[in-house]
Amino acid sequence: MGASWCKEAKELPPSANYDVLIVGGGNAAGYVCQELARKASGFSGRIGIISDEPVPPYERPALTKAFLHPPDAKVRARLPGFHTCAGTQGERQTSEWYEKNAITFENGRAAKIDLAAKVVQLEKGARFSYEKCIIATGSSPLRVSKFGVTGDDAPGVHYLRSVADATALVADMEKLSSQAKVVVMGGGFLGAEAAAGLVGWKVPVTLTFPDKHVLVRLFNAELGAWMEGEYVRRGIELYKGEAVKEILSKDGRVCAVKFPSGKTIECNVLVIGVGAQVATSWCDESGLSMTKGGINVDGNMQTSDPNVYAIGDVANFSWRSGKVDRCEHIQHARNSATHVAKVISGQSPGSYDYLPYYYSRQFEYSEEPIVFNFFGLQQGTCHAFSRGKGFGAVWESEGKVSAALILGSPGPSPDEAGKLKALAEQKPSFSTAEKVFADAGL
Numbered sequence: 001m002g003a004s005w006c007k008e009a010k011e012l013p014p015s016a017n018y019d020v021l022i023v024g025g026g027n028a029a030g031y032v033c034q035e036l037a038r039k040a041s042g043f044s045g046r047i048g049i050i051s052d053e054p055v056p057p058y059e060r061p062a063l064t065k066a067f068l069h070p071p072d073a074k075v076r077a078r079l080p081g082f083h084t085c086a087g088t089q090g091e092r093q094t095s096e097w098y099e100k101n102a103i104t105f106e107n108g109r110a111a112k113i114d115l116a117a118k119v120v121q122l123e124k125g126a127r128f129s130y131e132k133c134i135i136a137t138g139s140s141p142l143r144v145s146k147f148g149v150t151g152d153d154a155p156g157v158h159y160l161r162s163v164a165d166a167t168a169l170v171a172d173m174e175k176l177s178s179q180a181k182v183v184v185m186g187g188g189f190l191g192a193e194a195a196a197g198l199v200g201w202k203v204p205v206t207l208t209f210p211d212k213h214v215l216v217r218l219f220n221a222e223l224g225a226w227m228e229g230e231y232v233r234r235g236i237e238l239y240k241g242e243a244v245k246e247i248l249s250k251d252g253r254v255c256a257v258k259f260p261s262g263k264t265i266e267c268n269v270l271v272i273g274v275g276a277q278v279a280t281s282w283c284d285e286s287g288l289s290m291t292k293g294g295i296n297v298d299g300n301m302q303t304s305d306p307n308v309y310a311i312g313d314v315a316n317f318s319w320r321s322g323k324v325d326r327c328e329h330i331q332h333a334r335n336s337a338t339h340v341a342k343v344i345s346g347q348s349p350g351s352y353d354y355l356p357y358y359y360s361r362q363f364e365y366s367e368e369p370i371v372f373n374f375f376g377l378q379q380g381t382c383h384a385f386s387r388g389k390g391f392g393a394v395w396e397s398e399g400k401v402s403a404a405l406i407l408g409s410p411g412p413s414p415d416e417a418g419k420l421k422a423l424a425e426q427k428p429s430f431s432t433a434e435k436v437f438a439d440a441g442l
Contacts (some may be wrong), residue, residue, distance in 0.1 A: 001240075003101025006226075007148070013127070014119055018131070019130075020043075020046075020132050020344060022049045022133075024050070024051065024135065025050070025336075026136060026312070027330060028334070028337040028338075029134075030056070031341075033047065033098070033101070033103055034084065034091075034338075035345070037103075037418075039113055041342070043344070045131070047101075048105075049103065049104070051105055056094065057083065059083070059084060060161075062192035063160055064190050065168045067082075067163075067170070067171065069201070069364070073200065074313070080094045088334065109122060110123075112285070115287055116288060119134070130307070132309060133342075135280075136310075136311050136314070136333075138279055139279055139313045148327060150246055150346055152272065154247060156172065156253045158269070159271075160194065162211055179268070180268060181268075182195075182204065182205045183208060183267035184206070185209070185257070186272065187207065187209030187215065189215070189273075191207060192324070195271075196234075196363050196370075197362075198269075204237070205284075206236070206237040206265050208238070208239040210240065213225060220393075223391055223407060227370075227407070231427070239259075242258070247396065253268060254267060254268060254270050278294060278313055278314055279313075279314065280314050280393050281293075287305075288303050288304055288305060294314060294315065294326040295310035295314050297315045299350070299351030300352070301336055312332065312333035313326060316353070318352075321399070329356070329357070348365050356377060357375050358374040361411070370408065371409070371412065372405060372412075373406055374408035375425075378402070379402040380396045380398070383433040385433050387406070390406070390407045390408015391405075391406075392437050392442065394423075401426075406420060420442070424437065428440075
Protein backbone atom coordinates (compact mmCIF):
# COMPACT_ATOMS: atom_id res chain seq x y z
CA MET A 1 0.00 0.00 0.00
CA GLY A 2 2.80 2.41 0.90
CA ALA A 3 4.65 1.90 -2.39
CA SER A 4 1.56 2.42 -4.57
CA TRP A 5 0.58 5.48 -2.55
CA CYS A 6 4.02 7.00 -3.15
CA LYS A 7 3.82 6.21 -6.85
CA GLU A 8 0.43 7.88 -7.17
CA ALA A 9 1.56 10.90 -5.13
CA LYS A 10 4.57 11.36 -7.41
CA GLU A 11 2.27 11.78 -10.39
CA LEU A 12 0.22 14.53 -8.77
CA PRO A 13 0.87 18.01 -10.19
CA PRO A 14 2.43 20.52 -7.77
CA SER A 15 -0.07 22.14 -5.45
CA ALA A 16 1.67 25.49 -5.82
CA ASN A 17 4.73 27.09 -7.34
CA TYR A 18 7.00 29.39 -5.35
CA ASP A 19 9.81 31.66 -6.40
CA VAL A 20 11.42 30.85 -3.05
CA LEU A 21 10.40 27.73 -1.15
CA ILE A 22 11.81 27.44 2.37
CA VAL A 23 11.79 23.91 3.77
CA GLY A 24 11.62 24.18 7.55
CA GLY A 25 9.74 26.66 9.72
CA GLY A 26 12.34 27.44 12.40
CA ASN A 27 14.46 30.45 13.28
CA ALA A 28 16.30 30.52 9.99
CA ALA A 29 13.10 30.64 7.95
CA GLY A 30 11.95 33.68 9.90
CA TYR A 31 15.16 35.57 9.21
CA VAL A 32 15.09 34.70 5.50
CA CYS A 33 11.61 36.21 5.34
CA GLN A 34 12.65 39.28 7.29
CA GLU A 35 15.33 40.09 4.73
CA LEU A 36 13.29 39.26 1.63
CA ALA A 37 10.37 41.35 2.89
CA ARG A 38 12.51 44.46 3.24
CA LYS A 39 11.78 46.94 0.46
CA ALA A 40 15.50 47.52 0.06
CA SER A 41 16.01 43.88 -0.92
CA GLY A 42 14.11 44.46 -4.15
CA PHE A 43 12.57 41.00 -3.97
CA SER A 44 8.98 40.67 -5.15
CA GLY A 45 8.53 36.95 -5.75
CA ARG A 46 6.23 34.43 -4.11
CA ILE A 47 7.51 32.88 -0.87
CA GLY A 48 6.37 29.61 0.69
CA ILE A 49 7.38 27.91 3.94
CA ILE A 50 6.98 24.19 4.55
CA SER A 51 6.62 23.75 8.31
CA ASP A 52 5.32 21.02 10.60
CA GLU A 53 4.71 23.45 13.47
CA PRO A 54 1.31 25.15 13.96
CA VAL A 55 2.87 28.56 14.65
CA PRO A 56 5.16 30.89 12.66
CA PRO A 57 8.94 30.85 13.30
CA TYR A 58 10.07 31.80 16.80
CA GLU A 59 13.30 32.31 18.73
CA ARG A 60 13.97 28.72 19.83
CA PRO A 61 16.55 29.58 22.56
CA ALA A 62 13.73 31.01 24.69
CA LEU A 63 12.44 27.48 25.28
CA THR A 64 15.25 26.66 27.71
CA LYS A 65 15.48 30.15 29.16
CA ALA A 66 12.55 32.42 30.02
CA PHE A 67 9.90 29.90 28.93
CA LEU A 68 10.90 27.74 31.91
CA HIS A 69 10.94 30.55 34.45
CA PRO A 70 8.91 29.80 37.60
CA PRO A 71 5.32 31.03 37.98
CA ASP A 72 6.32 33.97 40.17
CA ALA A 73 8.94 35.30 37.73
CA LYS A 74 8.52 38.81 36.37
CA VAL A 75 9.21 37.57 32.86
CA ARG A 76 7.96 34.31 31.34
CA ALA A 77 8.44 33.95 27.61
CA ARG A 78 5.23 33.13 25.76
CA LEU A 79 4.19 33.55 22.15
CA PRO A 80 3.72 35.91 20.43
CA GLY A 81 6.42 37.58 22.52
CA PHE A 82 9.33 35.63 21.06
CA HIS A 83 8.44 35.18 17.41
CA THR A 84 11.33 36.01 15.10
CA CYS A 85 12.87 38.48 14.98
CA ALA A 86 12.57 39.38 18.68
CA GLY A 87 16.01 37.90 19.37
CA THR A 88 17.66 40.73 17.44
CA GLN A 89 15.22 43.44 18.55
CA GLY A 90 13.47 43.21 15.21
CA GLU A 91 9.77 43.17 14.44
CA ARG A 92 7.83 40.23 15.86
CA GLN A 93 6.71 38.33 12.81
CA THR A 94 3.29 37.03 13.81
CA SER A 95 0.81 35.25 11.52
CA GLU A 96 -0.54 38.69 10.56
CA TRP A 97 2.95 39.79 9.48
CA TYR A 98 3.30 36.82 7.12
CA GLU A 99 -0.18 37.43 5.72
CA LYS A 100 0.63 41.10 5.17
CA ASN A 101 3.77 40.11 3.27
CA ALA A 102 1.93 37.43 1.22
CA ILE A 103 4.08 34.61 2.61
CA THR A 104 2.31 31.25 2.57
CA PHE A 105 2.70 28.38 5.04
CA GLU A 106 2.34 24.81 3.80
CA ASN A 107 1.78 22.44 6.72
CA GLY A 108 3.72 19.20 6.69
CA ARG A 109 7.15 17.61 6.65
CA ALA A 110 9.34 17.19 3.58
CA ALA A 111 9.87 13.61 2.39
CA LYS A 112 11.98 14.13 -0.73
CA ILE A 113 13.29 16.71 -3.17
CA ASP A 114 13.45 16.18 -6.93
CA LEU A 115 16.25 18.41 -8.17
CA ALA A 116 15.53 17.91 -11.87
CA ALA A 117 11.83 18.69 -11.54
CA LYS A 118 12.47 21.36 -8.86
CA VAL A 119 9.80 19.86 -6.63
CA VAL A 120 9.60 19.12 -2.89
CA GLN A 121 7.20 16.37 -1.85
CA LEU A 122 5.73 16.14 1.64
CA GLU A 123 5.22 12.97 3.67
CA LYS A 124 1.47 13.16 3.01
CA GLY A 125 2.01 13.42 -0.73
CA ALA A 126 1.51 17.14 -1.48
CA ARG A 127 4.08 18.52 -3.91
CA PHE A 128 5.40 22.07 -4.32
CA SER A 129 7.58 23.40 -7.11
CA TYR A 130 10.17 26.14 -6.74
CA GLU A 131 12.54 28.39 -8.60
CA LYS A 132 14.88 28.55 -5.61
CA CYS A 133 14.71 26.24 -2.59
CA ILE A 134 16.25 26.94 0.82
CA ILE A 135 16.74 23.92 3.06
CA ALA A 136 16.42 24.99 6.70
CA THR A 137 15.15 21.88 8.46
CA GLY A 138 17.52 22.23 11.43
CA SER A 139 17.98 19.43 13.93
CA SER A 140 15.90 17.15 16.09
CA PRO A 141 16.63 15.97 19.66
CA LEU A 142 19.00 13.05 19.96
CA ARG A 143 16.98 10.36 21.73
CA VAL A 144 18.83 8.31 24.35
CA SER A 145 17.06 5.18 23.13
CA LYS A 146 19.48 5.37 20.19
CA PHE A 147 22.21 4.44 22.68
CA GLY A 148 20.27 1.61 24.24
CA VAL A 149 18.75 3.55 27.12
CA THR A 150 15.27 2.19 27.72
CA GLY A 151 12.21 3.98 29.05
CA ASP A 152 12.47 7.41 27.39
CA ASP A 153 8.90 7.15 26.13
CA ALA A 154 7.39 7.13 29.63
CA PRO A 155 5.02 9.91 30.77
CA GLY A 156 7.01 12.60 32.54
CA VAL A 157 9.98 12.31 30.15
CA HIS A 158 10.56 15.44 28.09
CA TYR A 159 12.75 16.33 25.13
CA LEU A 160 12.90 20.05 24.31
CA ARG A 161 12.87 21.26 20.74
CA SER A 162 9.52 22.91 20.00
CA VAL A 163 7.15 25.26 21.78
CA ALA A 164 4.80 22.27 22.13
CA ASP A 165 7.56 20.37 23.97
CA ALA A 166 8.21 23.27 26.33
CA THR A 167 4.49 23.80 26.92
CA ALA A 168 4.08 20.15 27.88
CA LEU A 169 6.99 20.39 30.33
CA VAL A 170 5.59 23.52 31.99
CA ALA A 171 2.16 21.88 32.23
CA ASP A 172 3.75 18.89 33.93
CA MET A 173 5.53 21.14 36.42
CA GLU A 174 2.34 23.07 37.16
CA LYS A 175 0.38 19.86 37.69
CA LEU A 176 2.94 18.39 40.08
CA SER A 177 3.66 21.73 41.74
CA SER A 178 5.71 21.30 44.93
CA GLN A 179 5.71 17.50 44.48
CA ALA A 180 7.90 17.66 41.39
CA LYS A 181 11.32 15.98 41.52
CA VAL A 182 13.35 16.87 38.47
CA VAL A 183 16.32 15.20 36.83
CA VAL A 184 17.97 16.86 33.84
CA MET A 185 20.18 14.69 31.63
CA GLY A 186 22.92 16.53 29.77
CA GLY A 187 25.54 19.06 30.83
CA GLY A 188 25.56 21.12 27.64
CA PHE A 189 23.69 24.34 26.87
CA LEU A 190 20.21 22.82 26.87
CA GLY A 191 20.62 20.78 30.03
CA ALA A 192 22.35 23.52 32.00
CA GLU A 193 19.79 26.16 31.04
CA ALA A 194 16.85 23.86 31.73
CA ALA A 195 18.18 22.99 35.19
CA ALA A 196 18.76 26.67 35.95
CA GLY A 197 15.19 27.49 34.98
CA LEU A 198 13.47 24.60 36.74
CA VAL A 199 15.25 25.00 40.08
CA GLY A 200 13.48 28.35 40.29
CA TRP A 201 10.24 26.42 40.86
CA LYS A 202 11.67 25.59 44.33
CA VAL A 203 11.68 21.84 43.77
CA PRO A 204 14.55 19.33 43.87
CA VAL A 205 16.59 19.42 40.65
CA THR A 206 19.53 17.15 39.78
CA LEU A 207 21.71 17.82 36.75
CA THR A 208 23.51 14.69 35.58
CA PHE A 209 26.07 14.23 32.82
CA PRO A 210 28.96 11.84 32.05
CA ASP A 211 31.61 14.51 31.48
CA LYS A 212 34.24 15.82 33.91
CA HIS A 213 32.46 19.16 34.22
CA VAL A 214 29.53 21.12 32.85
CA LEU A 215 29.68 22.72 29.38
CA VAL A 216 32.79 20.68 28.63
CA ARG A 217 32.78 21.48 24.91
CA LEU A 218 33.39 25.18 25.65
CA PHE A 219 34.63 25.57 29.23
CA ASN A 220 37.95 24.45 30.64
CA ALA A 221 38.05 22.83 34.10
CA GLU A 222 38.39 26.18 35.91
CA LEU A 223 35.38 27.76 34.23
CA GLY A 224 33.39 24.56 34.65
CA ALA A 225 34.18 24.39 38.36
CA TRP A 226 33.01 27.97 38.90
CA MET A 227 29.77 27.30 37.05
CA GLU A 228 29.13 24.10 38.97
CA GLY A 229 29.72 25.94 42.24
CA GLU A 230 27.02 28.42 41.24
CA TYR A 231 24.59 25.60 40.43
CA VAL A 232 25.15 23.97 43.80
CA ARG A 233 24.86 27.30 45.62
CA ARG A 234 21.50 27.89 43.95
CA GLY A 235 20.09 24.49 44.86
CA ILE A 236 20.95 22.22 41.92
CA GLU A 237 22.46 18.86 42.80
CA LEU A 238 25.08 17.48 40.44
CA TYR A 239 25.88 13.90 39.52
CA LYS A 240 28.57 13.48 36.92
CA GLY A 241 31.03 10.96 35.57
CA GLU A 242 28.62 8.34 34.22
CA ALA A 243 25.71 8.28 31.82
CA VAL A 244 22.18 7.10 32.56
CA LYS A 245 21.75 3.43 31.67
CA GLU A 246 18.01 3.02 32.21
CA ILE A 247 14.93 5.16 32.79
CA LEU A 248 12.62 3.54 35.34
CA SER A 249 8.83 3.89 35.58
CA LYS A 250 6.23 3.15 38.20
CA ASP A 251 2.45 3.45 38.04
CA GLY A 252 2.62 4.69 34.48
CA ARG A 253 5.13 7.50 35.04
CA VAL A 254 8.90 7.99 35.16
CA CYS A 255 10.14 7.41 38.71
CA ALA A 256 13.96 7.29 38.54
CA VAL A 257 17.07 7.07 36.40
CA LYS A 258 19.60 4.29 36.89
CA PHE A 259 23.34 4.34 36.22
CA PRO A 260 25.82 1.56 35.36
CA SER A 261 27.22 1.78 38.91
CA GLY A 262 23.79 0.82 40.25
CA LYS A 263 23.06 4.30 41.59
CA THR A 264 19.51 5.56 41.07
CA ILE A 265 18.11 9.07 41.35
CA GLU A 266 14.38 9.46 41.91
CA CYS A 267 12.38 11.81 39.72
CA ASN A 268 8.89 12.31 38.35
CA VAL A 269 10.02 14.80 35.71
CA LEU A 270 12.94 13.97 33.43
CA VAL A 271 14.31 16.45 30.91
CA ILE A 272 16.70 15.02 28.33
CA GLY A 273 19.13 17.27 26.47
CA VAL A 274 22.04 15.16 25.25
CA GLY A 275 22.48 16.58 21.77
CA ALA A 276 20.81 16.87 18.40
CA GLN A 277 20.84 15.11 15.07
CA VAL A 278 20.65 16.99 11.81
CA ALA A 279 17.29 16.70 10.03
CA THR A 280 18.44 15.90 6.50
CA SER A 281 17.58 12.23 6.04
CA TRP A 282 14.88 13.26 3.56
CA CYS A 283 17.71 14.54 1.30
CA ASP A 284 19.82 11.37 1.43
CA GLU A 285 18.78 10.19 -2.04
CA SER A 286 18.46 13.63 -3.59
CA GLY A 287 21.86 13.75 -5.26
CA LEU A 288 22.94 16.79 -3.24
CA SER A 289 26.56 16.71 -2.07
CA MET A 290 26.50 15.79 1.62
CA THR A 291 29.04 14.95 4.33
CA LYS A 292 28.11 13.21 7.58
CA GLY A 293 24.48 14.27 7.21
CA GLY A 294 25.29 17.92 6.52
CA ILE A 295 24.62 19.51 3.13
CA ASN A 296 27.77 20.94 1.54
CA VAL A 297 27.52 24.62 0.55
CA ASP A 298 29.77 27.32 -0.87
CA GLY A 299 30.22 30.91 0.28
CA ASN A 300 26.75 31.77 -1.03
CA MET A 301 25.20 28.91 1.00
CA GLN A 302 24.54 27.32 -2.39
CA THR A 303 24.54 23.54 -2.59
CA SER A 304 25.80 21.34 -5.43
CA ASP A 305 22.53 22.22 -7.18
CA PRO A 306 22.49 25.88 -8.27
CA ASN A 307 18.80 26.26 -7.40
CA VAL A 308 19.07 24.86 -3.87
CA TYR A 309 20.59 26.49 -0.78
CA ALA A 310 21.12 25.22 2.77
CA ILE A 311 21.37 27.27 5.96
CA GLY A 312 21.53 26.88 9.73
CA ASP A 313 22.21 23.51 11.34
CA VAL A 314 22.05 21.55 8.08
CA ALA A 315 24.80 23.42 6.19
CA ASN A 316 28.41 22.27 5.94
CA PHE A 317 30.26 25.53 5.32
CA SER A 318 33.82 26.80 5.42
CA TRP A 319 34.79 28.33 8.77
CA ARG A 320 37.42 31.00 9.29
CA SER A 321 39.76 28.32 10.57
CA GLY A 322 39.55 26.55 7.22
CA LYS A 323 37.57 23.59 8.47
CA VAL A 324 34.33 22.62 6.76
CA ASP A 325 31.65 21.66 9.26
CA ARG A 326 28.15 22.38 10.53
CA CYS A 327 27.27 24.79 13.32
CA GLU A 328 24.30 24.27 15.62
CA HIS A 329 23.84 27.74 17.05
CA ILE A 330 21.20 30.40 16.77
CA GLN A 331 23.53 33.17 15.59
CA HIS A 332 24.70 31.09 12.63
CA ALA A 333 21.06 30.31 11.79
CA ARG A 334 20.26 34.02 11.77
CA ASN A 335 23.38 35.08 9.89
CA SER A 336 23.24 32.38 7.22
CA ALA A 337 19.54 33.07 6.69
CA THR A 338 20.11 36.77 6.12
CA HIS A 339 23.08 35.99 3.88
CA VAL A 340 21.20 33.60 1.59
CA ALA A 341 18.27 36.01 1.31
CA LYS A 342 20.68 38.69 0.12
CA VAL A 343 22.19 36.28 -2.40
CA ILE A 344 18.80 35.29 -3.80
CA SER A 345 17.63 38.90 -4.02
CA GLY A 346 20.77 39.88 -5.93
CA GLN A 347 22.45 41.99 -3.25
CA SER A 348 25.90 40.35 -3.67
CA PRO A 349 26.85 40.08 0.04
CA GLY A 350 30.18 38.36 -0.68
CA SER A 351 31.26 35.02 0.75
CA TYR A 352 29.67 33.93 4.03
CA ASP A 353 32.02 34.82 6.89
CA TYR A 354 30.86 33.64 10.30
CA LEU A 355 32.54 34.62 13.55
CA PRO A 356 31.42 32.00 16.11
CA TYR A 357 29.37 33.53 18.90
CA TYR A 358 27.92 31.56 21.81
CA TYR A 359 25.98 32.86 24.75
CA SER A 360 23.88 31.70 27.65
CA ARG A 361 21.60 33.45 30.11
CA GLN A 362 20.65 31.58 33.26
CA PHE A 363 18.78 32.35 36.50
CA GLU A 364 17.39 35.53 34.95
CA TYR A 365 14.36 35.33 37.21
CA SER A 366 16.68 35.92 40.19
CA GLU A 367 18.63 38.91 41.44
CA GLU A 368 21.87 37.20 40.40
CA PRO A 369 21.57 36.12 36.77
CA ILE A 370 24.52 34.36 35.16
CA VAL A 371 25.39 35.35 31.61
CA PHE A 372 28.29 34.58 29.34
CA ASN A 373 29.32 35.72 25.86
CA PHE A 374 31.94 33.97 23.75
CA PHE A 375 33.36 35.20 20.45
CA GLY A 376 35.94 33.61 18.20
CA LEU A 377 37.50 30.33 17.20
CA GLN A 378 37.99 27.86 20.01
CA GLN A 379 41.60 27.09 19.17
CA GLY A 380 44.68 26.60 21.32
CA THR A 381 44.81 27.07 25.08
CA CYS A 382 42.17 28.66 27.27
CA HIS A 383 43.58 31.12 29.85
CA ALA A 384 40.98 32.06 32.48
CA PHE A 385 41.21 34.54 35.34
CA SER A 386 38.90 35.73 38.11
CA ARG A 387 37.07 38.90 37.19
CA GLY A 388 34.53 40.46 39.52
CA LYS A 389 31.70 38.00 40.16
CA GLY A 390 32.89 35.66 37.48
CA PHE A 391 35.67 35.08 34.98
CA GLY A 392 37.34 36.42 31.90
CA ALA A 393 39.02 34.05 29.47
CA VAL A 394 41.15 34.23 26.37
CA TRP A 395 41.95 31.43 23.95
CA GLU A 396 45.51 31.69 22.62
CA SER A 397 46.78 29.99 19.48
CA GLU A 398 50.28 30.48 18.04
CA GLY A 399 50.84 33.59 20.11
CA LYS A 400 47.59 35.28 19.02
CA VAL A 401 44.18 35.68 20.59
CA SER A 402 41.71 33.36 18.87
CA ALA A 403 38.68 33.85 21.14
CA ALA A 404 37.49 35.63 24.27
CA LEU A 405 34.80 35.15 26.89
CA ILE A 406 33.19 36.94 29.83
CA LEU A 407 31.26 34.84 32.33
CA GLY A 408 29.59 36.01 35.49
CA SER A 409 26.83 37.86 37.24
CA PRO A 410 25.36 40.01 35.80
CA GLY A 411 27.53 39.18 32.78
CA PRO A 412 28.98 41.41 30.06
CA SER A 413 27.42 44.72 29.15
CA PRO A 414 26.69 45.48 25.48
CA ASP A 415 29.85 47.59 25.38
CA GLU A 416 31.91 44.74 26.83
CA ALA A 417 30.38 42.28 24.38
CA GLY A 418 31.42 44.57 21.55
CA LYS A 419 34.99 44.65 22.84
CA LEU A 420 35.04 40.87 23.15
CA LYS A 421 33.95 40.57 19.54
CA ALA A 422 36.66 43.04 18.49
CA LEU A 423 39.29 40.92 20.24
CA ALA A 424 38.20 37.87 18.29
CA GLU A 425 38.14 39.84 15.03
CA GLN A 426 41.49 41.61 15.50
CA LYS A 427 43.45 38.70 17.05
CA PRO A 428 46.05 40.75 18.94
CA SER A 429 49.25 39.22 20.30
CA PHE A 430 48.86 37.26 23.51
CA SER A 431 50.84 37.90 26.68
CA THR A 432 48.49 37.20 29.57
CA ALA A 433 44.70 37.05 29.61
CA GLU A 434 44.57 39.91 32.11
CA LYS A 435 46.71 42.14 29.87
CA VAL A 436 44.72 41.29 26.76
CA PHE A 437 41.55 42.39 28.60
CA ALA A 438 43.19 45.53 29.96
CA ASP A 439 44.52 46.56 26.54
CA ALA A 440 41.02 46.08 25.12
CA GLY A 441 39.49 48.32 27.79
CA LEU A 442 37.80 45.44 29.56
